Amino acid sequence: MSKDHRKGTVSELGETGLLKLLSERLPVPAGGEVWGGDDTAVLERPDGRLLVTVDTLVEGFDFDLSYASGSDVGWKALAANASDIAAMCGRPAQAVTSLALPRSTPLAFVDDFITGLIAAADHWGIALVGGDISEAPTLVVSITLLGAAGDPVTLRSGAVTGDAVYVTGSLGGAAAGLVLLGSRSDRDDPAADRLRARQLRPEPRLEAALWLAGFEPTAMIDLSDGLAVDLSRLLDSSDRGCHIEEELIPIDPDVASVSGLDPLTAAVTGGEDFELLFTVDGERELPATSPGGIAITKIGQVTDSGTRTIGTRDLGALKEKGWDHLR
Amino acid sequence: MSKDHRKGTVSELGETGLLKLLSERLPVPAGGEVWGGDDTAVLERPDGRLLVTVDTLVEGFDFDLSYASGSDVGWKALAANASDIAAMCGRPAQAVTSLALPRSTPLAFVDDFITGLIAAADHWGIALVGGDISEAPTLVVSITLLGAAGDPVTLRSGAVTGDAVYVTGSLGGAAAGLVLLGSRSDRDDPAADRLRARQLRPEPRLEAALWLAGFEPTAMIDLSDGLAVDLSRLLDSSDRGCHIEEELIPIDPDVASVSGLDPLTAAVTGGEDFELLFTVDGERELPATSPGGIAITKIGQVTDSGTRTIGTRDLGALKEKGWDHLR
Numbered sequence: 001m002s003k004d005h006r007k008g009t010v011s012e013l014g015e016t017g018l019l020k021l022l023s024e025r026l027p028v029p030a031g032g033e034v035w036g037g038d039d040t041a042v043l044e045r046p047d048g049r050l051l052v053t054v055d056t057l058v059e060g061f062d063f064d065l066s067y068a069s070g071s072d073v074g075w076k077a078l079a080a081n082a083s084d085i086a087a088m089c090g091r092p093a094q095a096v097t098s099l100a101l102p103r104s105t106p107l108a109f110v111d112d113f114i115t116g117l118i119a120a121a122d123h124w125g126i127a128l129v130g131g132d133i134s135e136a137p138t139l140v141v142s143i144t145l146l147g148a149a150g151d152p153v154t155l156r157s158g159a160v161t162g163d164a165v166y167v168t169g170s171l172g173g174a175a176a177g178l179v180l181l182g183s184r185s186d187r188d189d190p191a192a193d194r195l196r197a198r199q200l201r202p203e204p205r206l207e208a209a210l211w212l213a214g215f216e217p218t219a220m221i222d223l224s225d226g227l228a229v230d231l232s233r234l235l236d237s238s239d240r241g242c243h244i245e246e247e248l249i250p251i252d253p254d255v256a257s258v259s260g261l262d263p264l265t266a267a268v269t270g271g272e273d274f275e276l277l278f279t280v281d282g283e284r285e286l287p288a289t290s291p292g293g294i295a296i297t298k299i300g301q302v303t304d305s306g307t308r309t310i311g312t313r314d315l316g317a318l319k320e321k322g323w324d325h326l327r
Numbered sequence: 328m329s330k331d332h333r334k335g336t337v338s339e340l341g342e343t344g345l346l347k348l349l350s351e352r353l354p355v356p357a358g359g360e361v362w363g364g365d366d367t368a369v370l371e372r373p374d375g376r377l378l379v380t381v382d383t384l385v386e387g388f389d390f391d392l393s394y395a396s397g398s399d400v401g402w403k404a405l406a407a408n409a410s411d412i413a414a415m416c417g418r419p420a421q422a423v424t425s426l427a428l429p430r431s432t433p434l435a436f437v438d439d440f441i442t443g444l445i446a447a448a449d450h451w452g453i454a455l456v457g458g459d460i461s462e463a464p465t466l467v468v469s470i471t472l473l474g475a476a477g478d479p480v481t482l483r484s485g486a487v488t489g490d491a492v493y494v495t496g497s498l499g500g501a502a503a504g505l506v507l508l509g510s511r512s513d514r515d516d517p518a519a520d521r522l523r524a525r526q527l528r529p530e531p532r533l534e535a536a537l538w539l540a541g542f543e544p545t546a547m548i549d550l551s552d553g554l555a556v557d558l559s560r561l562l563d564s565s566d567r568g569c570h571i572e573e574e575l576i577p578i579d580p581d582v583a584s585v586s587g588l589d590p591l592t593a594a595v596t597g598g599e600d601f602e603l604l605f606t607v608d609g610e611r612e613l614p615a616t617s618p619g620g621i622a623i624t625k626i627g628q629v630t631d632s633g634t635r636t637i638g639t640r641d642l643g644a645l646k647e648k649g650w651d652h653l654r
Binding site: 007008009010012013018035036040041043046060094100104105107127133134135136137144 | 333337339340342346348349352356360362363367368370372379380383384385387388421423424429430431432435437438441442457458459460462464465469471473
């Protein structure tokens with residue numbers, strides 16, 4: 001961090017800028033390890049590559065207890081981590097949980113939280129191997145997840161010019177669910193319930209990722225902060241540009257049912273869909289769906305690093321509308 | 328968690344009670360793994376046992392930025408984790424850091440924090456392999472540390488009747504340092520500086536632990552929450568009692584220089600000394616100091632589970648004065 005960057009506050013840099021500055025302070029690993037700048041760390045061990053990732057959810061910023069239950073928070077905290085393991089085409093294995101909470105927290109809430117955490121762990125075959133409890137003015141859940149890497153691991157940095165850009169599933173649903181929840185919508189139709197579930201009970205693409213590994217993706221990232229932000233991260237790591245066909249982006253079909261939300265905007269700038277964004281050699285043909293029924297959609301190409309566009313729009317400008325924590 | 332325990336709030340149980348209730352909800356590992364109830368989790372891998380521990384520091388509860396610098400916080404967050412690895416006679420290896428902070432946080436603070444974290448990591452040979460950043464109303468630092476276990480690992484549960492109880496170093500210094508810092512004492516003598524450093528820049532007993540492993544300790548725990556609390560935890564895990572000789576407890580000699588603090592009380596109920604408490608076969612004779620110059624002091628014996636005393640006092644009553652988060 002240069003002397004200039006000691007002035008001002010965190011809000012001036014945002015999450016992406018702060019991570020970049022911190023990474024400049026930290027040592028770079030030797031050999032095949034990855035210590036930062038990807039979805040997980042990759043550690044070399046005699047018996048294989050170990051993936052390590054941490055993700056933290058903070059009440060009032062990452063969830064709202066006026067509509068999320070303790071069980072929802074427990075599920076989502078583990079889901080967000082599992083999605084990072086998926087983005088490395090890895091298998092999640094063990095988790096440790098740090099729970100910081102006010103002493104006024106109802107025990108019923110803690111009981112619900114652990115119910116949701118256990119349900120998610122069982123669902124993805126993750127062992128909950130420990131944790132700690134602290135006091136805090138507001139609820140903070142931090143989970144560290146260990147996993148086993150495939151060989152090779154799928155980093156963000158491997159995309160080359162001419163690769164095709166793909167995405168799993170559909171986009172914008174979690175953002176639409178957030179609008180319904182935040183506005184206390186009284187809709188109780190199946191589409192509304194499904195959108196709320198996308199926000200509260202995300203399903204990371206673990207099975208699809210293991211299947212996709214067979215197609216040798218050149219780069220992969222999970223969509224936690226929105227297509228525009230996460231695509232930019234992948235392209236930054238690969239030092240490339242892109243052209244995305246606006247009309248090819250698979251928008252969650254139920255998003256259109258939510259008034260006051262432009263579906264394409266939700267799909268491009270909405271966060272927390274926990275789909276996978278990846279690149280493969282442009283000559284390859286991928287099936288339209290995974291064996292588990294997840295749509296696999298080609299949305300564009302990787303280009304030289306000059307320009308990045310979605311349709312006629314500049315990715316950099318769209319990115320500013322995406323979710324950057326701390327800005 | 329039984330239905331009865333769904334009533335009320337976290338404060339009625341405290342940290343120890345809440346951890347106990349949560350552990351009843353979680354599955355128990357097969358084989359030689361440890362998933363909870365000790366200083367770290369122990370995971371079996373083909374290439375050896377992996378230790379995993381997480382520790383979280385929360386502004387206003389675990390540190391106070393009116394006297395702790397960002398660098399102090401970074402150091403102590405890693406030290407608290409390293410001490411847990413020491414208590415398993417293990418070697419720390421890699422850490423991931425989750426930093427949740429207000430957007431108004433000065434960049435200079437973040438820069439100082441990372442300076443302290445890097446200094447601690449270099450000091451103990453730990454690789455900082457990644458992390459994440461979140462927004463929160465107050466600063467929360469959560470570190471997960473991986474380590475390599477010795478064989479066998481030193482759990483809390485192995486103490487048997489007739490074992491001798493030992494402690495490393497001296498006790499009460501961190502509590503005395505907290506009094507000086509909290510009262511904004513203007514003392515600038517070497518004793519005061521050393522006590523403040525014990526609170527702000529703890530030195531976990533990693534080297535001493537590796538040397539102690541050669542004496543086959545039957546049980547070990549680090550002193551993070553005070554002798555009374557942590558001794559009770561070790562004895563609970565081992566299902567034993569104890570008799571501790573009050574006059575054998577090695578009180579930090581500088582504690583007596585701090586007015587308004589009873590040295591024995593500080594030594595028995597003060598937290599964060601990050602010394603090691605351990606038991607060995609009663610027939611063994613241990614050297615009075617480690618090769619690194621750390622005092623090794625026998626303070627009592629393990630007994631059948633009926634009674635637990637320090638001098639003429641009951642350990643259970645003293646424990647209530649120790650530091651139990653959330654009560």
